[in-house]
Amino acid sequence: MNASQSRHPMTGNEMSGAERGGLERHRYDVVVVGAGGAGLRAAIAAHDAGARVAIVCKSLLGKAHTVMAEGGIAAAMGNRWPEDNWEVHFRDTMRGGKMLNNWRMAQLHAQEAPERVMELEDWGALFDRTEDGLISQRDFGGHKYARLAHVGDRTGLEMIRTLQQRAVQLGIDVFMECTVTEVLLDKGPGDPRVSGAFGYWRETGRFVVFEAPSVILATGGIGKSFKVTSNSWEYTGDGHALALRSGASLINMEFVQFHPTGMVWPPSVKGLLVTESVRGDGGVLKNSEGERFMFDYIPEFFKSETADTIEEADRWYDDKANNRRPPELLPRDEVARAINSEIKAGRGTPHGGIYLDIASRRTPEFIRKRLPSMYHQFKELADVDITAEPMEIGPTCHYVMGGVEVDADTQQSAVTGLYAVGECSGGMHGSNRLGGNSLGDLLVFGKRAGEAATAYTRSLGERRPEIDEADVKAGQESALAPFAVEGGENPYTIQHDLQQSMNDLVGIIRTASELEQSLAAIDALKVRATTMVVEGHRQYNPGWHLALDLRSMLIVSEAIAKAALARQESRGGHTRDDFPGPDAEWGTKNLVVDLDSAGTGVDLREKPLPLMPDELKKYFDAPPVVEPVETQEGGKQP
């Protein structure tokens, strides 16, 4: 790009070559990194609170991973079941997370989700309706009542488009295809505080500096570190890594959700999500012998609320008051483990999955109407007509429960001015997230973070933290390093090897020896990554972008593997073959991950769970928060 091109061809932004350091610079009150549901909602809230706000996102606006969410937004609006309310939702969320959730986040989420959904409707979203014309709500795993506000099976698209259109309407500045690689800090005197962010335009490869006292991370998850995943390429754990490197902590990183139903064939789409709504709307799981095997996998914890005969399960769809839920609608961790066991026992399908059958249970018209994008997806990509034949499905890496440790009310991390929302924050979902709770999470905590960040920036007045130009220079050098290497390794190969290791060694069922192997593998990959080389130049160069993203992927993978090795129990999204049951002692603490002193790896520490106040404890049947199990130490525990 020559110097005379002073406007960015994509956005019309000025490329201020004459500025200090020849860099493009912008000054905002709040900078939001990421433009999925959480980022957009945070930006809207910050704008409404009076902040000058910028959204910086890796892709074009409207393409973020939220667009792939299918099932719905969990919110106790009571449109189908007047008995439903925030207390029931709160209880379901805590039980789904096996009581490891941050109780305050679960409470706020359950209380505020209904109004956040209604706001979307105010802004033009068109949800499916009940017979009375209210927003329809559908059944999902782990939710006692039909609770998910939805639009067919493309709720995420509706949500992102509504928020996107709202943000555009409000005139919020959006920096598209722009990747943030550093959070900048004012290191003192006093505690370090956020002073801005540094990144590059994907299109031109030029750098950009944002001066802002508040940075909200809304970068989503980490799924691209796994080979079989439902996640898009953007899910490289950027926010997790940025927070770690800024001095914030991550919690619950050992808990990775494997969605029970991903496509298994053709190989090109292996891992692609098949929505839980298929089961919510009547679909059942069968093994190669045609057996509805989920009845064999009902855990003690959920026995009292789960049907134990096919007859009762089938009656439930029409008469929820007098029947218990089908076991296919147990929380995701339970169903994924059951499917995994069936496949391992040799009762899998020809392509190594399990059958998900709705064709024999609902009419073609019903299926096409309720599950249009699933119908489309299987027809177009696998030549399977889901109204006539069963789908082949298997577990796929879907969501990380772990993330930046934040204050429940404000979403601020341990670093002043650094906030995290949505999937890149931790605590809300405990050890396992219920379907539908992520979209609610994005909205509820997006709004809270946007407001808190604005209030903080405003409290500073004119005395804003300052950017250290040495950090900006270091950011540039670090980003350009892969171009300076001669004869190093291709980043695509390193990414491939990382995905394979994580899949094989830190997957759905874990064991100490494999986790140790994975840590050794990650260490070796970290060494290889120091000599990554990229070909070509800085303009829209995916090889270079991947080389930079890989740094995040590697450190986040290490955090997951280390925490998984340390937690010697099975709970929610973390299953240890060598420690098969939950352990009451482990049930009282979180694992916290910090950057190590060398700055190249992570350290672990234990931290007691926040204590739930008595007025909330009453929602849980007497003391046992986990069912009595045989622990490694022997003996029954409460």
Added chain:
Amino acid sequence: MSYDLKMRIWRGDAGGGDLGDYTVEVSEGEVVLDALHRVQATQAGDLAIRWNCKAGKCGSCSAEINGRPRLLCMTRLSDFDEAETITVTPMRAFPVIRDLVTDVSFNYEKAKELPYAELPPRDADGKRRMAQIDVERGQEFRKCIECFLCQDVCHVVRDHEDNKQAFAGPRFFLRYAELDMHPLDTHDRRELAQGAAGLGMCNITKCCTEVCPEGIKITDNAIIPMKERVVDKKYDPLVWLGNKIGLRNRDNDGRTEV
């Protein structure tokens, strides 16, 4: 069940470029994007492709395959003969940034000019009521994944750069139609659609409908009804006479013209 696929991929930037020949191993069940990714990972690390979900849900990987606007992730290799060479070029209606990535900012600029939903206050119990059958009309248009293939194929702008100023394109006519058919919306945007968005320039060749990966009937269900509504207001002699003698067409009663 793998074979060697011959591909021609456009490589270049705003300054110009050319088709490059590549041979890449592909296997059963793969899509064009898989083949391109393999080229990227093994032969051309800097091959620029825009993509996200690889599931036909985000609308990022739009390009032209053998001259036809399509999503790279939803075009299966089995649609082509194994011996056939597949040619992939960037969308033609938008300026090239690099290789298969184009500058689609035209669409984001147009989006800023669009109207938005304006709903009345909620009902007394804090909720809103709409019938399923009424929301379904708008829902069809909200299936749009903004791949901009309809914008790419539309000859009003594909072959006439100078029309871009005055023409929002099929994707945004969907938005006008969606708002016009929203059961609770309070605005009348017919003048805006005809004037600012250039609805009148569309001569309903249905190319947009043909390339829509979501199967939205853009022309029949959105553009033509919008045109009819505009015509009703502007050109219908009975409406004209009614206006003259003080009788009003009540179709848009309660809606505020913007």
